[in-house]
Amino acid sequence: MKKIIVLMGLCLSTILFTQCAKKTASTASKAVAPSEEASALAKKYSAAQMAEGKAIFVGSCQKCHELFQPAEFTIKKWNKVLPDMCGKAELNAEKAALVRAWVITNAKQG
């Protein structure tokens, strides 16, 4: 009886271990994506559009709080915060996209 319990324990820990290993692998591959996102945006938007994005950002994003600079947060954090904040700032989709292009390309590495 004891042997069966030990065997089951071994099986369980093997399953748990492989699950954890899979998780680590998938977060590791995700970590590469944000910088690719930034370079894609840098290619897609012209310098003039980036400057416009910055101007909208400065004009619309310090009405309720201090202006948080792009470099203060990672791309991951900005991706979480921006949709909500662009809504709060009542930016239309076009303006929100320009702000996003400028913020993401200037975000903190990592």
Ligand code: HEC
């Ligand atoms: C209508 C008011 C309002 C406007 C306009 C606004 N924000 Fe915010 N912002 C908030 C509030 C309230 C919070 C804190 C609570 C929350 O996260 O909703 C916040 C939080 C944040 C945070 C999170 C800071 C942290 O430490 O986690 C960031 C970054 C941010 N705003 C950026 C922006 C940007 C960029 C814009 C312009 C697109 C913007 N905000 C426009 C109200 C606003």
